[in-house]
Amino acid sequence: DTAVSQTPKYLVTQMGNDKSIKCEQNLGHDTMYWYKQDSKKFLKIMFSYNNKELIINETVPNRFSPKSPDKAHLNLHINSLELGDSAVYFCASSPMGQGATNEKLFFGSGTQLSVL
Amino acid sequence: AQKVTQAQTEISVVEKEDVTLDCVYETRDTTYYLFWYKQPPSGELVFLIRRNSFDEQNEISGRYSWNFQKSTSSFNFTITASQVVDSAVYFCALSDSTGGFKTIFGAGTRLFVKA
Numbered sequence: 396d397t398a399v400s401q402t403p404k405y406l407v408t409q410m411g412n413d414k415s416i417k418c419e420q421n422l423g424h425d426t427m428y429w430y431k432q433d434s435k436k437f438l439k440i441m442f443s444y445n446n447k448e449l450i451i452n453e454t455v456p457n458r459f460s461p462k463s464p465d466k467a468h469l470n471l472h473i474n475s476l477e478l479g480d481s482a483v484y485f486c487a488s489s490p491m492g493q494g495a496t497n498e499k500l501f502f503g504s505g506t507q508l509s510v511l
Numbered sequence: 512a513q514k515v516t517q518a519q520t521e522i523s524v525v526e527k528e529d530v531t532l533d534c535v536y537e538t539r540d541t542t543y544y545l546f547w548y549k550q551p552p553s554g555e556l557v558f559l560i561r562r563n564s565f566d567e568q569n570e571i572s573g574r575y576s577w578n579f580q581k582s583t584s585s586f587n588f589t590i591t592a593s594q595v596v597d598s599a600v601y602f603c604a605l606s607d608s609t610g611g612f613k614t615i616f617g618a619g620t621r622l623f624v625k626a
Contacts, residue, residue, distance in 0.1 A: 428613075436550070436600050438616040451613050485556065497544040497606040500614060502556040 398422050401486045401503035408476055409511055416471045416506045418486030427469035432483040444469050481510045513538055515605050515617035523623040524593050532588045532620045534603030543607035545586045551599040593624045
């Protein structure tokens with residue numbers, strides 16, 4: 396039933412490890428996003444995919460690699476995790492296609508990543 | 512350049528007080544969209560309202576109201592007769608074509624409503 400679901404909800408790992416966060420939406424939306432929310436609650440966009448094509452790639456370390464196997468899924472893989480990667484990562488989707496109107500974002504419940 | 516400023520970091524009110532959360536935005540586009548989202552203590556992000564740049568009509572939804580003024584580039588949010596359940600972080604956000612249709616968020620305003 397959940398519109399945008401991401402797993403896991405919590406992720407605790409050691410520095411240097413590689414981890415993935417998965418996201419799936421069942422809303423039929425064209426566009427999916429990853430946002431990072433730091434400890435001060437600041438929300439910053441990382442990536443956006445439209446129909447499996449990367450359309451937004453903010454200044455994010457290349458240790459972060461998004462992958463979209465189809466338009467309903469957008470996963471985030473992080474290599475060589477660092478302490479500063481600790482944050483809440485939100486997946487989102489919207490029905491907006493390129494050049495279309497800017498619709499609201501539907502967010503997943505977030506993944507709390509803690510790097511020790 | 513796109514920018515959203517929420518100058519109020521934290522606001523604390525007593526239940527039943529009215530409270531206004533300020534939002535000032537910057538954009539070079541004539542077509543843009545403004546949003547408010549709520550993040551309660553449980554952590555999820557909840558959409559509240561979307562407004563396009565051509566619609567300056569104010570909106571009221573129950574105890575919530577929004578005042579959009581292009582002349583001052585502001586999109587303020589008022590909660591009337593606040594309740595403890597309104598305690599949350601509230602984000603104002605902007606999306607325009609210059610920014611590649613990405614939605615950028617203000618820093619958020621944390622609202623505490625005390626019983």
